[in-house]
Amino acid sequence: MTDQLSYIIELAGTVAFAMSGSFAAIQHRLDPFGVLIIAFATAVGGGTVRDLLLDVPVFWMKDNTTFIVILCAAILTMIFKSIEKNFKVTLFMFDTLGLGMFTVIGIEKAIYFGANPMIAITLGTITGCFGGVLRDILVNRIPLLLRREIYATACISGGVLYFLLQYATSLNQSLIHLFTVLLIVGIRLAAVKFSWHFKPVG
Amino acid sequence: MTDQLSYIIELAGTVAFAMSGSFAAIQHRLDPFGVLIIAFATAVGGGTVRDLLLDVPVFWMKDNTTFIVILCAAILTMIFKSIEKNFKVTLFMFDTLGLGMFTVIGIEKAIYFGANPMIAITLGTITGCFGGVLRDILVNRIPLLLRREIYATACISGGVLYFLLQYATSLNQSLIHLFTVLLIVGIRLAAVKFSWHFKPVG
Amino acid sequence: MTDQLSYIIELAGTVAFAMSGSFAAIQHRLDPFGVLIIAFATAVGGGTVRDLLLDVPVFWMKDNTTFIVILCAAILTMIFKSIEKNFKVTLFMFDTLGLGMFTVIGIEKAIYFGANPMIAITLGTITGCFGGVLRDILVNRIPLLLRREIYATACISGGVLYFLLQYATSLNQSLIHLFTVLLIVGIRLAAVKFSWHFKPVG
Numbered sequence: 001m002t003d004q005l006s007y008i009i010e011l012a013g014t015v016a017f018a019m020s021g022s023f024a025a026i027q028h029r030l031d032p033f034g035v036l037i038i039a040f041a042t043a044v045g046g047g048t049v050r051d052l053l054l055d056v057p058v059f060w061m062k063d064n065t066t067f068i069v070i071l072c073a074a075i076l077t078m079i080f081k082s083i084e085k086n087f088k089v090t091l092f093m094f095d096t097l098g099l100g101m102f103t104v105i106g107i108e109k110a111i112y113f114g115a116n117p118m119i120a121i122t123l124g125t126i127t128g129c130f131g132g133v134l135r136d137i138l139v140n141r142i143p144l145l146l147r148r149e150i151y152a153t154a155c156i157s158g159g160v161l162y163f164l165l166q167y168a169t170s171l172n173q174s175l176i177h178l179f180t181v182l183l184i185v186g187i188r189l190a191a192v193k194f195s196w197h198f199k200p201v202g
Numbered sequence: 203m204t205d206q207l208s209y210i211i212e213l214a215g216t217v218a219f220a221m222s223g224s225f226a227a228i229q230h231r232l233d234p235f236g237v238l239i240i241a242f243a244t245a246v247g248g249g250t251v252r253d254l255l256l257d258v259p260v261f262w263m264k265d266n267t268t269f270i271v272i273l274c275a276a277i278l279t280m281i282f283k284s285i286e287k288n289f290k291v292t293l294f295m296f297d298t299l300g301l302g303m304f305t306v307i308g309i310e311k312a313i314y315f316g317a318n319p320m321i322a323i324t325l326g327t328i329t330g331c332f333g334g335v336l337r338d339i340l341v342n343r344i345p346l347l348l349r350r351e352i353y354a355t356a357c358i359s360g361g362v363l364y365f366l367l368q369y370a371t372s373l374n375q376s377l378i379h380l381f382t383v384l385l386i387v388g389i390r391l392a393a394v395k396f397s398w399h400f401k402p403v404g
Numbered sequence: 405m406t407d408q409l410s411y412i413i414e415l416a417g418t419v420a421f422a423m424s425g426s427f428a429a430i431q432h433r434l435d436p437f438g439v440l441i442i443a444f445a446t447a448v449g450g451g452t453v454r455d456l457l458l459d460v461p462v463f464w465m466k467d468n469t470t471f472i473v474i475l476c477a478a479i480l481t482m483i484f485k486s487i488e489k490n491f492k493v494t495l496f497m498f499d500t501l502g503l504g505m506f507t508v509i510g511i512e513k514a515i516y517f518g519a520n521p522m523i524a525i526t527l528g529t530i531t532g533c534f535g536g537v538l539r540d541i542l543v544n545r546i547p548l549l550l551r552r553e554i555y556a557t558a559c560i561s562g563g564v565l566y567f568l569l570q571y572a573t574s575l576n577q578s579l580i581h582l583f584t585v586l587l588i589v590g591i592r593l594a595a596v597k598f599s600w601h602f603k604p605v606g
Contacts, residue, residue: 033354040324048255053452053462058255060321067320118471119464122444137339137541152437235556242526250457260457262523269522339541 010105011069013098018043018073020095021135026081028139038138039074045131050106050123054113096188100181103128103155107162107180121159128155128184154191158184212307213271215300220245220272222297223337224279230341234280240340241276247333252308252325256315298390302383305330305357309364309382323361330357330386356393360386414509415473417502422447422474424499425539426481432543436482442542443478449535454510454527458517500592504585507532507559511566511584525563532559532588558595562588 021042025035044060051058060066106127110120129151162180165171171179223244227237246262253260262268308329312322331353364382367373373381425446429439448464455462464470510531514524533555566584569575575583 033358037354052254052456053465055257055459055461057257061255061317062321064318064320067324115465116468118468119466122471133542138335152441156437235560239556254456257459259459263457263519264523266520266522269526340537 009097009101011065012094013101014043014066014069015073016094016098017102017131018070019077020132022074022077023081024135024139026078030139032078035078036071036074038135039077040070041138042131042135043070043073045134046102046106046127046129047131049130050109050127053123053126054110054115056109056113092192096185097181099128099151099154099188100158100184103158103184104162104177104180107159117159117163121156121163124159124162125152125155151188154184154187157187211299211303213267214296215303216245216268216271217275218296218300219304219333220275221279222334224276225283226337226341228280228283232341237280238273238276240337241279242272243340244333244337245272245275247336248304248308248329248331249333251332252311252329255325255328256312256317258311258315294394298387299383301330301353301356301390302360302386305360305386306364306379306382309361319361319365323358323365326361326364327354327357353390356386356389359389413501413505415469416498417505418447418470418473419477420498420502421506421535422477423481424536426478427485428539428543430482430485434543439482440475440478442539443481444474445542446535446539447474447477449538450506450510450531450533451535453534454513454531457527457530458514458519460513460517496596500589501585503532503555503558503592504562504588507562507588508566508581508584511563521563521567525560525567528563528566529556529559555592558588558591561591 018039021039022035024042025038030038044066047059103124105124107120107124109127110123115123132151158180161183162176165176165179220241223241224237226244227240232240246268249261305326307326309322309326311329312325317325334353360382363385364378367378367381422443425443426439428446429442434442448470451463507528509528511524511528513531514527519527536555562584565587566580569580569583
């Protein structure tokens with residue numbers, strides 16, 4: 001998994017999150033600009049909070065590509081909303097792949113700037129999940145993250161695997177990436193497939 | 203439009219946003235300290251997020267004037283809430299003027315710190331709009347921004363005009379300011395006057 | 405009140421806020437990971453916003469202790485939720501002591517980084533209160549802070565006392581700490597005991 005492939009998958013993740021934001025906004029009957037704003041917040045929210053916490057430049061501040069990708073994704077979603085049904089599986093796959101990649105990217109950026117494993121896993125989870133939380137706060141519903149989905153669980157498990165492989169094996173970085181993403185994607189898929197969820201505590 | 207005039211209008215915008223926050227808080231039956239907090243969040247929210255994203259010192263951290271202005275605006279609003287009706291048009295004018303000025307201030311600060319046009323327009327829009335979003339989240343309603351008002355649309359249009367004038371004409375900076383603010387104010391006024399709104403997408 | 409004592413009480417405050425977040429999450433029937441995330445957000449939210457506004461490294465980024473303390477507090481709360489009733493008074497005391505200590509810590513950190521009194525009181529109040537606001541936004545109810553509790557009032561009063569003692573007396577720092585915390589705790593206790601609250605403005 002080269003840097004280039006990683007960049008392409010990150011963009012795919014951005015597209016997926018932008019589309020998931022757009023769908024949520026359309027479902028809440030927002031106007032086109034509202035849709036655009038929710039798409040943007042969903043796609044860059046996690047990475048923005050990560051960069052603010054790390055006190056490094058926010059990743060989209062010098063980068064027009066992210067912008068244009070989000071803009072196109074939101075517009076396409078508005079145009080093709082009618083074919084949402086056929087689209088749903090593809091979208092879900094993108095969204096899940098994006099979750100995995102965003103988590104790994106978050107972990108590695110955190111390590112690069114000197115975070116220890118526990119902080120790195122937290123920042124990875126924030127990178128993967130926060131955009132969706134923001135989306136749900138903005139359209140005023142209880143964040144999906146907190147309603148017995150396995151989002152955070154998948155990210156945290158992936159993060160733990162990442163560091164286990166790092167310390168306990170001599171696998172190269174690309175394979176560690178790959179396995180981490182696969183575990184996150186796998187947990188999410190299995191959770192949806194088998195309707196896994198934790199029981200509420202109360 | 204000199205620096206001094208710009209500063210005065212910025213303070214007027216701060217007053218207007220503080221008052222709009224106070225009215226929303228009063229309407230939701232918060233106590234005086236709740237009103238104060240919402241007033242503060244509404245008035246400085248946009249600029250704060252802009253400065254965090256730019257990674258520059260947050261504008262109100264060294265500046266007592268902003269504080270005192272917001273405090274006075276919130277107290278006056280609580281005292282004069284009974285005359286809200288007569289007040290409404292003035293308030294709306296201030297709020298709209300503030301939106302325009304805040305957007306231009308956000309754009310210029312972003313350019314000053316090296317942002318490209320697309321990022322600058324985004325940061326201008328955030329500066330103008332985020333305070334109101336925060337206000338609405340805090341009192342737990344769907345952000346006004348997202349409910350078919352023309353807030354974001356006006357800011358984005360103003361931002362585009364700003365850069366068109368910058369690149370395509372030789373107008374001096376003050377006139378570019380003025381036209382940008384006028385366009386934003388004009389769109390907002392027209393939108394309210396003629397009940398313009400986009401149709402929801404869904 | 406030595407540095408060490410201050411550190412211990414800060415950890416106790418962290419525990420209390422983590423537990424208050426956990427209780428709120430359990431009450432809203434979130435799953436264990438949801439509970440963990442709300443506990444984390446409640447305990448570190450205020451200090452995180454303070455550090456972002458001050459543009460200094462976020463306090464928990466290099467510190468595993470905070471993490472482990474929050475994790476343990478959340479798990480213990482989930483296990484012992486059945487004995488919540490007997491626990492309530494202890495929790496309330498911790499929460500209130502934490503509010504006082506967090507406010508003082510916020511004020512001092514702000515002063516240390518050059519803030520003037522008005523800004524310092526604001527940052528102290530944010531440090532004490534923001535975690536609770538975040539908790540309430542995440543579980544989608546109107547922030548407790550804004551519903552006629554005396555949280556913010558207590559913090560602001562404590563902050564004013566802090567600077568009065570600083571400028572008008574020759575008390576040493578430890579006693580100023582102590583009196584500030586006592587005033588905040590006292591106002592909170594009295595407010596609950598005698599059902600004090602401000603009337604809504606409207």
